[in-house]
Amino acid sequence: MKNFHGLILAGGRGTRFWPLSRRASAKQVLRLFGERSLIQQTVDRLKPVLPPERIWILTNDHLRAEIVKQLPEVPARQILAEPAQRNTAPAIGLAARILHGIDPESIMGVFPADHVIGNPRSYIRQLKPAIAAAQAGKIVVLGIQPRWAETGYGYIEFPKGVQPGAPKLLPVRRFREKPDAKTAQKFLDAGNFYWNAGMFFWKTGVLLDALREFQPKTASLLASLPPFGQRGFAARLEETFPRCENISIDFAVLEKAKNVVGLPTGDFGWNDVGSWNAVYELHGRDKQGNAVRNSALIEDSSGNFVDAKKLVALLGVHDLVIVDTPDALLVADRKRAQQVGDLVKLLEKGGHHHLL
Amino acid sequence: MKNFHGLILAGGRGTRFWPLSRRASAKQVLRLFGERSLIQQTVDRLKPVLPPERIWILTNDHLRAEIVKQLPEVPARQILAEPAQRNTAPAIGLAARILHGIDPESIMGVFPADHVIGNPRSYIRQLKPAIAAAQAGKIVVLGIQPRWAETGYGYIEFPKGVQPGAPKLLPVRRFREKPDAKTAQKFLDAGNFYWNAGMFFWKTGVLLDALREFQPKTASLLASLPPFGQRGFAARLEETFPRCENISIDFAVLEKAKNVVGLPTGDFGWNDVGSWNAVYELHGRDKQGNAVRNSALIEDSSGNFVDAKKLVALLGVHDLVIVDTPDALLVADRKRAQQVGDLVKLLEKGGHHHLL
Numbered sequence: 240m241k242n243f244h245g246l247i248l249a250g251g252r253g254t255r256f257w258p259l260s261r262r263a264s265a266k267q268v269l270r271l272f273g274e275r276s277l278i279q280q281t282v283d284r285l286k287p288v289l290p291p292e293r294i295w296i297l298t299n300d301h302l303r304a305e306i307v308k309q310l311p312e313v314p315a316r317q318i319l320a321e322p323a324q325r326n327t328a329p330a331i332g333l334a335a336r337i338l339h340g341i342d343p344e345s346i347m348g349v350f351p352a353d354h355v356i357g358n359p360r361s362y363i364r365q366l367k368p369a370i371a372a373a374q375a376g377k378i379v380v381l382g383i384q385p386r387w388a389e390t391g392y393g394y395i396e397f398p399k400g401v402q403p404g405a406p407k408l409l410p411v412r413r414f415r416e417k418p419d420a421k422t423a424q425k426f427l428d429a430g431n432f433y434w435n436a437g438m439f440f441w442k443t444g445v446l447l448d449a450l451r452e453f454q455p456k457t458a459s460l461l462a463s464l465p466p467f468g469q470r471g472f473a474a475r476l477e478e479t480f481p482r483c484e485n486i487s488i489d490f491a492v493l494e495k496a497k498n499v500v501g502l503p504t505g506d507f508g509w510n511d512v513g514s515w516n517a518v519y520e521l522h523g524r525d526k527q528g529n530a531v532r533n534s535a536l537i538e539d540s541s542g543n544f545v546d547a548k549k550l551v552a553l554l555g556v557h558d559l560v561i562v563d564t565p566d567a568l569l570v571a572d573r574k575r576a577q578q579v580g581d582l583v584k585l586l587e588k589g590g591h592h593h594l595l
Numbered sequence: 596m597k598n599f600h601g602l603i604l605a606g607g608r609g610t611r612f613w614p615l616s617r618r619a620s621a622k623q624v625l626r627l628f629g630e631r632s633l634i635q636q637t638v639d640r641l642k643p644v645l646p647p648e649r650i651w652i653l654t655n656d657h658l659r660a661e662i663v664k665q666l667p668e669v670p671a672r673q674i675l676a677e678p679a680q681r682n683t684a685p686a687i688g689l690a691a692r693i694l695h696g697i698d699p700e701s702i703m704g705v706f707p708a709d710h711v712i713g714n715p716r717s718y719i720r721q722l723k724p725a726i727a728a729a730q731a732g733k734i735v736v737l738g739i740q741p742r743w744a745e746t747g748y749g750y751i752e753f754p755k756g757v758q759p760g761a762p763k764l765l766p767v768r769r770f771r772e773k774p775d776a777k778t779a780q781k782f783l784d785a786g787n788f789y790w791n792a793g794m795f796f797w798k799t800g801v802l803l804d805a806l807r808e809f810q811p812k813t814a815s816l817l818a819s820l821p822p823f824g825q826r827g828f829a830a831r832l833e834e835t836f837p838r839c840e841n842i843s844i845d846f847a848v849l850e851k852a853k854n855v856v857g858l859p860t861g862d863f864g865w866n867d868v869g870s871w872n873a874v875y876e877l878h879g880r881d882k883q884g885n886a887v888r889n890s891a892l893i894e895d896s897s898g899n900f901v902d903a904k905k906l907v908a909l910l911g912v913h914d915l916v917i918v919d920t921p922d923a924l925l926v927a928d929r930k931r932a933q934q935v936g937d938l939v940k941l942l943e944k945g946g947h948h949h950l951l
Contacts, residue, residue, distance in 0.1 A: 258908070536941055538934070547924060550950060552614070552938050555928030556915065563924055568903060570926060572911030578894070582908050585892060594906060 242345045243370060245289040246334040248437070249278055249298040249306060249352035250321055254583040255514045255576070258567035259546065262301040262595055267352035268309060271518050278352040279309055284359035285350065288366060295338070296352070297321055297330045316468070322480040328491035329457055329483035331439075332450050333476075337467040339443035346373045347446070349439040349488075355521065357508020365504045366440075368406040373440035378449065378496050380411065381440075382433025382503045388423035391513060391577075393435040393489065395501050401431045404505020411501045414494050433503050436511065439488065449492045457483040457491075514576035515560040519544035529553070544573060567594050598701045599726060601645040602690040604793070605634055605654040605662060605708035606677055610939040611870045611932070614923035615902065618657040618951055623708035624665060627874050634708040635665055640715035641706065644722060651694070652708070653677055653686045672824070678836040684847035685813055685839035687795075688806050689832075693823040695799035702729045703802070705795040705844075711877065713864020722796075724762040725858045729796035734805065734852050736767065737796075738789025738859045744779035747869060747933075749791040749845065751857050757787045760861020767857045770850050789859050792867065795844065805848045813839040813847075870932035871916045875900035885909070900929060923950050 253266025260266050267278040275283065282294055291312035296319065298306055303320040310318070321330060331349055338345040348370065356362045369379045382395045384403040394415040401409060414435065418426060426432035450458040460479045465472050484491070493499055510517060522530035527541035535545055540553035547563035560576050562569045571579060586594055609622025616622050623634040631639065638650055647668035652675065654662055659676040666674070677686060687705060694701040704726065712718045725735045738751045740759040750771040757765060770791065774782060782788035806814040816835045821828050840847070849855055866873060878886035883897035891901055896909035903919035916932050918925045927935060942950055 536938060536945070536947075538938060538941070539931075549922050549924060550942075550947065551924045551926065552942075553926055554934060554938060555931040556926050559912065559926065561924070561926055563919070566905050568905060568907045568917070568919055568924070570907065570909055570912055570915065570917055575895075575911040578910060582892060582894060582910060585894070586908075589892070591892075591906065 240288075240346070240370065240374070242342055243289065244293045244295060244338050244345055244347050245285055246331065246347055246349050247278065247281055247294060247296045247352045248327060248330060248349065249296050249302065250324065250330065251353065253353060254580040257579055257583045257586075258564045258569050258594065259562055263305060265302055265353075266512070268302060268305045271512065272355065272521065276309055277355065277512070278306060280355070281350060281352050282310055282313065284356055284362065287363045288370070289348070295319070295334055297334060298352075299324070322477045325480065325483050325485050327437075327488040328450070328454060328486045329461070329480060331446065331488050332454070332457055332461050332483070333464075333480070335443040335446045335450070336461045336464060339447055340466045343444060345443045346370065347441060347443050348373075349437070351437045351511070353512065354436065355508075355510045355512050357510070359507075361505070362507040362509075365404065365406070365502070365507060368408060369440045369502045372408045372500055372502070373442060373445075376442060376445055376498065377408065378445060378493065378499045379408065379440040380493060380499065380501045381436055381438040382501050383436045383509050384504065384506060385427050385432065385434050386506075388420065388427045389434065390417055390420055390423050392511075393417055394426050394432045395435050397431045397433060397501060397503055399429075399431050401433075401503045403503050405503070408500040408502055411493075411499050414489060433501070434509075435489070436509060439493075445498070446492070449496045453495045454484060454486070454491050457486075515544055515546075515562065515571070515579065516573050516576035518546075519560070519573060519576075542573065596644075596702070596726065596730075598698055599645065600649045600651060600694050600701055600703050601641055602687065602703055602705050603634065603637055603650060603652045603708045604683060604686060604705065605652050605658065606680065606686065607709065609709060610936040613935055613939045613942075614920045614925050614950065615918055619661060621658055621709075622868070624658060624661050627868065628711065628877065632665055633711065633868070634662060636711070637706060637708050638666055638669065640712055640718065643719045644726070645704070651675070651690055653690060654708075655680070678833045681836065681839045681841050683793075683844040684806070684810060684842045685817070685836060687802065687844050688810070688813055688817050688839070689820075689836070691799040691802045691806070692817045692820060695803055696822045699800060701799045702726065703797060703799050704729075705793070707793045707867070709868065710792065711864075711866045711868050713866070715863075717861070718863040718865075721760065721762070721858070721860045721863060724764060725796045728764045728856055728858070729798060729801075732798060732801055732854065733764065734801060734849065734855045735764065735796040736849060736855065736857050737792055737794040738857045739792045739865050740860065740862060741783050741788065741790050742862075744776065744783045745790065746773055746776055746779045748867075749773055750782050750788045751791050753787045753789060753857060753859055755785075755787050757789075757859045759859050761859070764856040764858055767849075767855050770845060789857070790865075791845070792865060795849075801854070802848070805852045809851045810840055810842070810847050813842075870935065871900055871902075871918065871927070872929050872932035874902075875916070875929060875932075898929065 253260045256266045295317045300320045396412040524530045529543045532546040536552040538554045542558040545561045558573045560571045609616045612622045651673045656676045752768040880886045885899045888902040892908040894910045898914040901917045914929045916927045
């Protein structure tokens with residue numbers, strides 16, 4: 240499908256991967272698994288439906304140079320730095336505006352840059368009905384069958400009796416924000432609540448219509464941009480973009496539009512790799528449950544995650560996350576890996592800007 | 596007393612301080628407290644009774660250059676590398692042989708290079724009766740009043756009713772090897788068992804007589820050396836020393852000689868700094884009991900010891916020893932700090948010689 244384009248959203252900081260993640264080396268450009276970074280793996284897995292010349296990437300000034308370097312197959316002009324952080328609605332609107340200018344019939348898929356998918360073939364196969372529905376004018380959201388009562392994700396409520404992995408688009412009853420633990424358990428038990436993984440499909444014209452309807456200010460600011468590639472585009476974007484409303488596409492469009500449908504997918508090993516603990520869970524481990532990304536000497540220690548570029552010796556320690564870099568070392572209880580982002584906030588407050 | 600000389604034994608490896616301690620930077624040359632290394636502190640505290648020109652140091656080839664650098668005030672020719680590790684008896688015998696050649700009336704004090712003494716003034720004051728007794732022909736051993744039921748030291752058994760810190764030499768009933776926990780507790784409760792801290796005093800002639808009596812082979816090998824400073828001394832030592840018996844001065848002489856007396860000292864803050872845990876105990880700590888030798892960001896963590904040259908962030912971790920160096924990192928349960936030396940043995944077996 241020649242008019243199908245991919246937008247990879249790569250503007251996040253991923254502070255929970257500190258001290259490895261920094262402004263100029265955020266989560267999406269880290270090699271957390273194997274030799275390819277998360278954004279490289281994202282581009283790799285999309286190749287069967289999206290050749291790199293139809294990949295577009297939105298990131299920020301800190302990261303753009305690294306992403307251009309990591310993805311030589313993606314045209315550098317299609318890797319854009321947002322002039323300001325304005326959440327997903329303006330970013331997606333901007334990409335839709337650019338693609339619609341190039342081809343008014345263009346279809347667009349939105350993909351986070353920093354997730355892992357264990358079974359890319361199954362994933363690509365399951366995408367196809369979503370792309371077809373987008374072609375037919377729908378706003379399509381992918382639902383991931385939940386595997387536990389997660390409180391960190393939003394949920395998509397489908398009608399009861401949903402069949403995971405059936406290639407069948409369903410109406411979305413409601414979008415549900417991140418639930419508390421009790422509600423999350425109810426969602427899991429009910430069976431018709433799916434994780435919202437931030438993957439969307441639509442015709443660019445359809446999305447722009449919806450933006451005009453629900454976010455008229457942002458829509459008109461984006462409409463005022465000269466065509467992409469023309470002189471003055473960058474300068475005008477620099478001036479316009481920061482004035483767009485700071486809002487997610489979920490709030491701005493998905494929860495309001497009428498033509499929204501969802502695709503409840505079957506398991507393809509999706510993981511949003513939310514913390515060092517997720518890297519630990521996905522990593523190979525020894526018999527004592529230690530996951531080590533370098534050489535280590537391990538005595539009476541279990542359940543540890545170690546990432547370092549030198550020998551690490553463990554003696555009688557358990558369930559730690561140990562991440563070493565040239566200028567900072569993290570030693571944390573693995574159960575508290577989610578809170579590493581809070582450490583980064585403290586570093587920011589403490590004036591340790593060179594470590595961010 | 597112009598004929599009083601000090602021998603500092605500085606040949607140990609101190610592997611329990613890995614990864615900071617290496618062959619070329621063993622415990623005694625590390626700056627574990629403040630700006631001065633342990634051997635520098637040893638020389639500093641002896642100055643009231645021993646000017647540096649009467650200090651002699653026995654070490655090994657790996658360490659000699661560093662010690663010469665750290666102690667510019669000690670004549671470099673008095674800092675000798677043992678040609679082989681032969682425990683304390685041959686080392687002490689060698690020094691006695693050299694000093695006796697220089698001055699047959701010389702008295703010698705033996706001092707470990709790697710201990711800490713909290714109150715050096717009280718220490719020096721308490722040394723004086725020991726030096727006087729040595730002058731009078733005795734073999735004198737210093738006893739440290741025990742503060743807990745330590746199983747890692749040898750003990751000196753004095754007659755019952757001993758007064759700590761009284762300037763009075765006492766006969767030694769028996770030397771006791773490292774006891775088990777139960778025996779150590781009995782020693783502590785009895786009150787007449789003192790720690791043997793490896794500090795000895797004698798006339799060099801008296802010690803050489805004792806060696807001739809109890810270790811005739813070693814004594815005659817040492818007697819065959821040309822006078823210190825004469826051509827051929829080093830070459831002959833190279834050939835002779837490895838043939839000396841590998842035995843401690845305790846076994847070789849102290850437990851056998853008749854003219855042995857002990858000085859039960861009062862508390863002068865002696866600590867042999869046996870492991871990272873001892874450094875932790877002696878170090879300043881925050882309210883949560885963390886001892887940090889650099890900048891750290893500490894969240895919900897307690898009882899940790901951290902030594903690193905970069906920022907270390909702790910999150911929800913307790914009672915750890917964390918020591919970072921450019922090529923190796925140790926993370927250990929603080930209660931198991933004694934076993935760090937075993938890790939070094941494993942590294943040796945594993946062929947990690949560049950980390951030793």
